[in-house]
Amino acid sequence: MSVTRRQALLFSGLGMVGAGIVTVPISGVSAKSASTLSDSDMPRPYRTPLTIPPPLAFQTTVDANGIKTRHYTVTERLANARILPRLATPILGYNGIFPGPTIRIDQGTRAVVHMRNQLPAKHPTLGHALPTSTHLHGSASLPQFDGYANDLTLPGFYKDYQYPNFQSARSLWYHDHAVHFTAQNVYSGLAAQYLISDPIEKGLLPQGNFDIPLTVSDAMFAANGSLAFDDRDQSGLWGDVILVNGMPWPVMKVQRRVYRFRILNASVSRSYRFTLSNGEPVIMVATDGGLMPAAQTVGSWRHGNAERYEVLIDFRKYAAGTRIELRNLSNDNNRDFDNTGKIMAFDVVADAVDTKDPSWNRIPTTLASSHAMDLTAAAATKTREFRVKRHDDTWSIDDLTWEDVIASGFKKVMAEPALNAVEIWEFRNTAGGWFHPIHLHLVDFQILSRNGKPPFAYEKGPKDVAYVGEEESVRLLVQFGPHRGRYMVHCHNPTHEDHAMMLQFRVGLRADQADPNDPITAAPAVFDPVQG
Structure with a gap:
């Protein structure tokens, strides 16, 4: 498929989602908006509560050698999301939600993810075909389970992805990787977090309700509430609405204790420079591949697409009723709009502090080597x-x-x-x-x-x-x-x-050697006898 053909598809799709999108000049400037929503349909910062994607259900088997495997099923399907105050937004979602359900699993427990493509033949607004390829980003998977761009699963087919999970604790994410249309498919909703734990990480950092995945992305909307797509001649897409876990500029209520936030930048093109509104630093404890050797105190950090940073924020010293915002100072060659400097807010509450987790008042300094x-x-x-x-x-x-x-x-x-x-x-x-x-x-x-x-x-x-x-x-x-x-x-x-x-x-292979793990042919997709 030529570049010209892809351009034609994108331009025709853009016409379907609404003309009149405001484009911004090429470098480092701000504008009022990119969406064509009416003022009454445009979301406002700090009006909605933070939502946490649900955990993905599983079944467990144990083989003769005592090795545990968790079996998950995920269905890629078209759905409507409630992002805007009054309008529904069509999305492509893992199990019909964005972000998709979170997978949490222990190191050493294998996983098989039964990934069903039940999407329509073509994208409902952009018009391109919808085969998919699922990449577990950060996993040391075999090539045939790595989401190779041309290892495609057509609508009506499925693929069983096998993940070894032998790596140390880390924040991964799974997302679509289909050749030529990764941007459109991830932007439309095919993204979710996948979190591996191990004993060292569990002993050092907050767990459970105080271990919070934050998937940050940006979007622009057509007048009818659908996602608009303008990649500026394939240079990048910058929306005017910041989403955290699929909601615009949400608010999270926090106790007066230490919280852990796993921040994923799932935006198509926007990078961020995160900082807290009160000037206080955060404690950086993990990067893409897991725990750092030593915690780092940082006032802001540059956060590129697909990077994951885990930070601790200590709310112990704040009085109930205090609001602290997570803000975006931006970087060169972003396109910024009225509210893209805001991300989300934390409201400190007077609730009794849950101290059962010993990390509630602990900021570790030495973490783990790798x-x-x-x-x-x-x-x-x-x-x-x-x-x-x-x-x-x-x-x-x-x-x-x-x-x-x-x-x-x-x-x-x-x-x-x-x-x-x-x-x-x-x-x-x-x-x-x-x-x-x-x-x-x-x-x-x-x-x-x-x-x-x-x-x-x-x-x-x-x-x-x-x-x-x-x-x-x-x-x-x-x-x-x-x-x-x-x-x-x-x-x-x-x-x-x-x-x-x-x-x-x-x-470890020459070009002329047989490849038993060929990423396209070793584990092809299979027709799904159960449709819908």
Whole structure:
């Protein structure tokens, strides 16, 4: 499918959701709105309570070796969400909700997710076909269960995804990864958190009602309440309504104790610079790949697409009735609107404090080491350099795109590291005008440096996404394993990824070797005999 064809689909779809969307000039400016809602239909900050996505139900089996497996079923389907005061918004949802249900699971318990595509043949407003591919972002999954972009499940089919969950505690998320239309599908609602726990994390950080997943995204709306989609010639989509767990600028009531927040940026293109309204710092305790070696006190942090940061906020010192806002200072090359500097509010209440969880009044300083953070640059056997670019409205890495990978019969790779090899990968962004959150599938990595300087304090933990800002050069230290096979690397601004800033690397295999874990053919989707 050519870029021209994709553009035609997007432009025709945009016409369906409503003409007259206000577009904002290219760099660093503000405007009143992007939506075409009437004033009475436009949501206002801090009018709705925070909602927490429900946990996903499961059944457990135990094999002859005593290994536990949880079996989940998720159905991708069209539904209506109540985001706006009066109007319904059609979404694509895991089990019909956005965000989808949360999966919480212990390290060492395997999971099989029976993912049913019961979506319509075409997107109801944008008009593109709706095969899907589910990526568990941050999981060391086998290639055939990793959500490879061209490993597609058609409407009326299902795929059973197998997840090993041997990694240490971390905040993952599952989202659609279908080739060419990841941006539209995730924006339409196919995103949810997946949280792995382990004994170390449970002993250090708040649990249960005080361990709060926050999925942050932004949206623009057509006059009829549907999601509008304007990716500005495939450069990015910036909405004027900030959603947290699918609700606009919500309010959360909090006790006078320590809370843990798992913050995921699920926006298509918007990056954030989060801070608290009273100027107090937060305590950063975990990054994409789990616990940091040591907690970091930060006043604000730059949060790119698909990054996960876990923070502790201590509400003990605030009087009942105090309101504290989580705000957004923004970053270069966002497009900001009247209320995109607001995220959500916390209202401190006079309720009796639940002290059964010993972490209620504890701020840990020493956390946990990890394999990625224990690596040293001296162990690297190779250094590779990659440049992120844009040419003729096509995004690329080193002048290569996913179209080149497809044309090669999925053989072309950007690198062939040996199994368990340690390498340094440097990503250079000299094109100007955009930032790129670069995601490596399969692996955690350590950020060694930015422009020759140490990483930011909040990045000093295991990562799988690196914010490669304007004119930045970022060096990553990576060990490639534990699986052989082909895995993707891409910008996690999915408008860039779809057009077509995505390549792949091959671990521990030559191009001419048979691949028992071929990501497209090893575990294909199956016709679903139960429809609806």
